Amino acid sequence: MSRIREKNQEQIIQAACQYFAGQGYAAAKVADIAKAAGVPKPNVYYYFKSKDQLYRAVLESVTQPLLQASKPIELLDDPAEALSEYIKAKLRISRDHSYASKVFANEMMSGAEYLPQDIADQLQSQSKMIISKFENWIEQGAMDNVSPQHLMFTIWATTQTYADFSWQICKVMEKEQLDDQDFTEAAAFLTRMVLRGCGLEEHE
Secondary structure, three states: OOHHHHHHHHHHHHHHHHHHHHHHHHHOOHHHHHHHHOOOHHHHHHHOOOHHHHHHHHHHHHHHHHHHHOHHHHHOOOHHHHHHHHHHHHHHHHHHOHHHHHHHHHHHHOOOOOOOHHHHHHHHHHHHHHHHHHHHHHHOOOOOOOOHHHHHHHHHHHHHHHHHOHHHHHHHHOOOOOOHHHHHHHHHHHHHHHHHHOOOOOOO
16 A cells, blocks of 8 residues: 555544544534545545445444454463553553544444444454453462453443543543543553452562
């Protein structure tokens, strides 16, 4: 893919993230997305053949990082290290893909009506893998006997809230937007809370 093509696609996806996040799939107009991206409307259809395809690209821009984020859970044997890295990865997604995360959250809250089946299947497989790994650690006595499902849900909720409810969080913290230090402090706090809740000690 040429740099120009890649740059144009990225501009369109970023603009689409904001419009889909703010207006939802049905209300967002391709003409408005094109204008925000600084490209003619036909260019949008040149790179993305339909509104559906553009929406899929927006979802993929966050679901692919989400799928990659669980690699520490999949590959590491130490639950404390794996959970710590997973939390950091999830917070990076909230920081770097905030609008796309909102689109994903809205899609989930509306019943995943437009979520492509192959993406839904990948996310479901990921969830099963995470739960299975938590169950194995519990059976091995490597961490306390907590609910694997609710542990996963807790990590999802506490990390994704920094993107999905960024307006409220910024209001409470009295700042225009969160910075890297805020995410570093969030990672430290959430890691401590989750590990202690699982009977684990933090690595020095």
